[in-house]
Amino acid sequence: MPKDEVRVSPDDRGYYFGDGVYEVFRIYGGKLYEKAAHMRRLEHSAREVRLPLPCPLAEIDDILERLTAESRLAEGTLYMQITRGEAVRSHPFPAGAASVLMAYCSEVVRPKLTMETGISAVTHEDIRWLRCDLKTLNLLPNVLAKQTAQDHGVQEVVLHRSGTVTECSASNVMIISDGVLRTHPANHLILHGITRAVVLELARGLGIQVREEAFGLDELREAEEVFITGTTVEVTPIVRIDGQPIGSGEPGIVTRRLQTAFEATFR
Amino acid sequence: MPKDEVRVSPDDRGYYFGDGVYEVFRIYGGKLYEKAAHMRRLEHSAREVRLPLPCPLAEIDDILERLTAESRLAEGTLYMQITRGEAVRSHPFPAGAASVLMAYCSEVVRPKLTMETGISAVTHEDIRWLRCDLKTLNLLPNVLAKQTAQDHGVQEVVLHRSGTVTECSASNVMIISDGVLRTHPANHLILHGITRAVVLELARGLGIQVREEAFGLDELREAEEVFITGTTVEVTPIVRIDGQPIGSGEPGIVTRRLQTAFEATFR
Numbered sequence: 001m002p003k004d005e006v007r008v009s010p011d012d013r014g015y016y017f018g019d020g021v022y023e024v025f026r027i028y029g030g031k032l033y034e035k036a037a038h039m040r041r042l043e044h045s046a047r048e049v050r051l052p053l054p055c056p057l058a059e060i061d062d063i064l065e066r067l068t069a070e071s072r073l074a075e076g077t078l079y080m081q082i083t084r085g086e087a088v089r090s091h092p093f094p095a096g097a098a099s100v101l102m103a104y105c106s107e108v109v110r111p112k113l114t115m116e117t118g119i120s121a122v123t124h125e126d127i128r129w130l131r132c133d134l135k136t137l138n139l140l141p142n143v144l145a146k147q148t149a150q151d152h153g154v155q156e157v158v159l160h161r162s163g164t165v166t167e168c169s170a171s172n173v174m175i176i177s178d179g180v181l182r183t184h185p186a187n188h189l190i191l192h193g194i195t196r197a198v199v200l201e202l203a204r205g206l207g208i209q210v211r212e213e214a215f216g217l218d219e220l221r222e223a224e225e226v227f228i229t230g231t232t233v234e235v236t237p238i239v240r241i242d243g244q245p246i247g248s249g250e251p252g253i254v255t256r257r258l259q260t261a262f263e264a265t266f267r
Numbered sequence: 268m269p270k271d272e273v274r275v276s277p278d279d280r281g282y283y284f285g286d287g288v289y290e291v292f293r294i295y296g297g298k299l300y301e302k303a304a305h306m307r308r309l310e311h312s313a314r315e316v317r318l319p320l321p322c323p324l325a326e327i328d329d330i331l332e333r334l335t336a337e338s339r340l341a342e343g344t345l346y347m348q349i350t351r352g353e354a355v356r357s358h359p360f361p362a363g364a365a366s367v368l369m370a371y372c373s374e375v376v377r378p379k380l381t382m383e384t385g386i387s388a389v390t391h392e393d394i395r396w397l398r399c400d401l402k403t404l405n406l407l408p409n410v411l412a413k414q415t416a417q418d419h420g421v422q423e424v425v426l427h428r429s430g431t432v433t434e435c436s437a438s439n440v441m442i443i444s445d446g447v448l449r450t451h452p453a454n455h456l457i458l459h460g461i462t463r464a465v466v467l468e469l470a471r472g473l474g475i476q477v478r479e480e481a482f483g484l485d486e487l488r489e490a491e492e493v494f495i496t497g498t499t500v501e502v503t504p505i506v507r508i509d510g511q512p513i514g515s516g517e518p519g520i521v522t523r524r525l526q527t528a529f530e531a532t533f534r
Binding site: 006014015081137138139140141142144150170 | 273275276277279280281282283284285286316317346348350356359360369394395396398403404407408410411414416417436437
């Protein structure tokens with residue numbers, strides 16, 4: 001149906017509590033990229049917050065495929081969220097509520113310019129809850145972090161817990177330090193990015209040493225290269241952090257290799 | 268308008284991000300209880316997440332007063348939330364979006380039975396973000412905590428950070444230990460409850476020594492009395508925690524005095 005005609009109930013638990021989970025899929029060449037991985041993560045998020053899916057995963061898969069086909073988009077995103085449904089406001093899980101699924105496609109072009117030139121970032125304390133592995137609708141801290149970037153005239157925020165780098169406001173962050181690729185382990189403190197997983201596998205395939213190991217702000221600032229990974233940003237270099245250049249201040253050679261390898265996965 | 272006719276946009280940032288703040292007011296004798304304190308907290312929450320109020324506070328006040336009067340409720344609650352409004356989904360604050368205020372009244376009777384007999388609780392790790400002083404729509408951890416209580420067949424969860432008690436899933440918690448009333452200080456780790464503030468003032472007035480000082484799980488379990496405070500629960504004794512009785516397993520004498528004093532503030 002036309003998005004203008006979609007109307008959510010004020011009693012939807014997504015609206016009261018952010019009580020829901022979501023996924024953003026990338027569409028490349030008219031197809032959902034890494035669909036299976038997104039579906040697994042959706043299942044994980046839903047299971048951990050004990051949110052019943054509105055129908056079996058295979059049916060959700062069908063809905064998303066139909067939506068993608070009907071959108072006729074070659075390049076875009078598919079946004080999907082599932083909330084715990086409509087019920088009189090009360091914290092515990094409601095009896096008999098039906099989960100509400102909403103999904104739509106949007107045209108989104110690849111961020112070629114920023115992938116080429118790199119972006120700037122600032123660092124900021126990570127004050128989120130301790131289940132950042134769950135892709136839920138409780139995104140206010142991410143909103144505030146992203147706004148902090150905007151306030152500083154930069155594109156991203158690198159978050160850290162008391163000096164230990166976790167991820168960015170809506171992407172994962174990786175560094176090249178002494179030729180080794182390092183990124184925070186996929187535990188409860190970061191989102192387990194689909195692009196993150198693809199890039200780590202590509203790096204290993206290219207013979208780059210990979211360590212899923214936390215690093216500090218000092219190592220971030222002194223890294224040879226820094227880049228972010230994410231569904232829409234793909235592999236985007238960070239060339240400046242808190243006003244200081246990373247390495248030469250230009251996108252690095254390993255980042256470039258990973259960008260090329262990543263592009264080859266959907267070309 | 269009738270609640271059934273209210274329809275929220277799927278692009279409301281409350282629905283995507285939980286990007287909003289809220290208050291729950293108590294109605295006693297047809298009047299909004301401690302209205303000024305709630306309005307101050309609303310202003311604080313909105314300012315800290317940089318959410319523009321849809322109109323001056325005095326106008327919101329008028330709306331709430333009219334709503335309360337038209338509800339003709341003697342005893343109830345007024346729920347109000349304000350979101351950052353409708354915009355294409357993107358994390359940073361949207362340009363030109365209009366904040367959306369929703370408010371309604373419900374009949375809610377005083378929980379006389381549980382105030383009389385007390386409730387049971389379980390303890391659980393507090394995994395929320397580090398701005399629990401803000402009353403925002405990011406309530407999924409509170410939902411999960413409250414559900415944990417329900418799963419254990421009890422009414423509340425006492426949250427703790429690595430053993431330091433903070434508050435409950437939707438109320439503040441206080442103990443009487445060696446005759447002294449103790450409760451977590453009103454910093455970024457707990458909601459600054461309106462009832463909490465009223466009760467602390469009443470306690471001081473009754474000559475009870477008050478210490479706003481964090482305490483641990485051991486002190487909680489060995490306390491003479493434990494009770495929670497909140498807009499709808501007022502002053503409710505906790506008589507069992509994790510299956511073990513608190514003190515004699517009956518509501519304590521200080522708790523009783525505070526209940527009586529609290530009731531006198533609106534009778």
